[in-house]
Amino acid sequence: MRTRKNELEILYRQYAKSLYFFLLKMSGSKELAEDLTQETFVRATISLSEYNREDVRAWLFKVARNVYIDEWRKRQRRKKIPFAEIFTKENEILSPYGLPEEEALKMEEREDLHTFLKFLPEQYRTTLYLREFESFSYKEIAEALDLTESQVKVTIHRARKKLLQLAKENNWREERE
Missing domain, CATH: 1.10.1740.10 (RNA polymerase sigma factor, region 2, helix turn helix motif)
Incomplete structure (x- = not known):
């Protein structure tokens, strides 16, 4: 029992x-x-x-x-x-099997992403985190945040759009190519 x-x-x-x-x-x-x-x-x-x-x-x-x-x-x-x-970044030990330059670029991209995320409103940050990092379904996010599934989809769409706008304003995409 x-x-x-x-x-x-x-x-x-x-x-x-x-x-x-x-x-x-x-x-x-x-x-x-x-x-x-x-x-x-x-x-x-x-x-x-x-x-x-x-x-x-x-x-x-x-x-x-x-x-x-x-x-x-x-x-x-x-x-x-x-x-x-x-979103402060901890010191990480780089793998001896990878190229240090690639690892440094990946780390820098993650730091940039975290920097941009902190500028998003809490609602955007939360829905994106639950969807992208926790793999929540739209239904689960709706339950967790007391929203409808439609509201969740709209919020995620707007959050991604805002994140992309922040990246473009800071020339993030161009610098990486």
Whole structure:
């Protein structure tokens, strides 16, 4: 017989890592992402009664997003900027098997992409992250963000368009060719 504690433990093992990376992308801080991941599971435990048997992954990401937004609002009230360290790149050891120039270019492109992403509104950033990095379906994103599937598609389209506009304004495509 499965108890609630066992079910929560299974959910934690299954989704904690992807929630952590989602919150890391949103907050830009490892420490904050760890705290927010823990808070996500605390709130998920508390709000299990509100869970309507929708897709569990979408529901947990919805809880995580709400935890992030609450934290962001708290920081706004304290006049701190939560995005001060967003998308900083860690030092990475390059593979001895690849060409260092190619690896450097790839790293630079990722840094540029992260830089452009931080200029997108939160809604655009979130939908793009869930779609591109977490491979959420439109339906799952709609559940996680309390939107219709049509709204999700429009938001993703606009986010991609804005991202492309930012890249063009900064001559990103021309420099890479």
